[in-house]
Amino acid sequence: MREKLLLDIGLTPDLPAVVRLCRASKQHQLQAVTAVYGRQPVQDARRALQQCLGGPDSVPIYLGAAGPLFGEYRFAAWPDPEPQDTWAWDAIYRAALAAGGDIQLLAAGPLTNLAIFIKKYHDQRHLIKKITVLGGARKFGDAGPYSEFGLWADPLAAQIVLESDIPYQFIGLDPVIEAGFTAADLAGISRALDLPAPQQKHRDWLDYTTPDPIDLAKAIAATAYLHPETAAWQRFHAEVEVLPGPCRGRLLLHEKANFDQCFDMLWAQSLNAPKLLKVLDAAQ
Numbered sequence: 673m674r675e676k677l678l679l680d681i682g683l684t685p686d687l688p689a690v691v692r693l694c695r696a697s698k699q700h701q702l703q704a705v706t707a708v709y710g711r712q713p714v715q716d717a718r719r720a721l722q723q724c725l726g727g728p729d730s731v732p733i734y735l736g737a738a739g740p741l742f743g744e745y746r747f748a749a750w751p752d753p754e755p756q757d758t759w760a761w762d763a764i765y766r767a768a769l770a771a772g773g774d775i776q777l778l779a780a781g782p783l784t785n786l787a788i789f790i791k792k793y794h795d796q797r798h799l800i801k802k803i804t805v806l807g808g809a810r811k812f813g814d815a816g817p818y819s820e821f822g823l824w825a826d827p828l829a830a831q832i833v834l835e836s837d838i839p840y841q842f843i844g845l846d847p848v849i850e851a852g853f854t855a856a857d858l859a860g861i862s863r864a865l866d867l868p869a870p871q872q873k874h875r876d877w878l879d880y881t882t883p884d885p886i887d888l889a890k891a892i893a894a895t896a897y898l899h900p901e902t903a904a905w906q907r908f909h910a911e912v913e914v915l916p917g918p919c920r921g922r923l924l925l926h927e928k929a930n931f932d933q934c935f936d937m938l939w940a941q942s943l944n945a946p947k948l949l950k951v952l953d954a955a956q
Contacts, residue, residue: 679691
């Protein structure tokens with residue numbers, strides 16, 4: 673039986689590929705997609721999803737948060753979303769209730785929609801079987817020195833998710849960057865996913881000869897989620913740095929539990945690049 677799946681996503685360069693991968697999976701059945709803000713407004717994410725999911729068998733799309741729960745990252749110049757009959761967090765609850773608690777959630781953006789769902793439907797939060805976050809970072813950031821954008825944008829929401837007691841796992845930036853993809857590998861991934869070749873950007877933590885995989889990071893991580901044999905996993909206790917500063921949004925992973933901690937998180941410690949490339953080649 674195919675695993676029921678909800679996708680919560682913000683607008684990224686590889687959004688179309690993440691959606692296609694989820695829809696094409698033989699092990700998963702995409703039930704609904706919820707849009708969240710990213711580096712662009714949530715309305716832009718919804719429009720991109722509508723372009724990906726249009727048609728008679730369209731998967732329903734729901735509008736979600738336009739900004740983080742708290743903090744200065746508020747995008748005051750962005751328009752407020754129009755009122756909705758069903759917001760993203762309500763759609764998550766209804767889909768999980770209809771599935772009888774047998775549904776997973778894949779998050780590829782700030783975790784604000786999930787945090788609102790957990791707070792609003794706290795007693796029913798365990799209707800979500802598992803949360804997988806395509807994001808997070810310990811060493812390599814795209815929004816701060818150590819921070820991936822999704823957690824940097826709303827670290828408080830991320831901490832709410834981590835403290836929710838819902839089983840969760842992360843496929844972050846670190847294993848994508850450390851997988852050792854060559855420029856030719858990234859070009860091949862782009863072709864396999866029908867995406868433009870990733871733009872090479874200079875980042876302080878990458879030398880000038882290192883290919884930059886970040887524009888493809890969500891799609892690569894989604895492939896690892898759909899094919900978990902391509903990753904090596906390790907269990908940790910996790911926290912998020914929520915205070916302002918250069919480490920805001922950084923994942924803090926503890927290998928040894930204290931008396932009030934448990935090993936409650938799976939982290940993709942590494943990705944097997946040859947296996948991932950083989951999976952993507954077969955999917956063409």
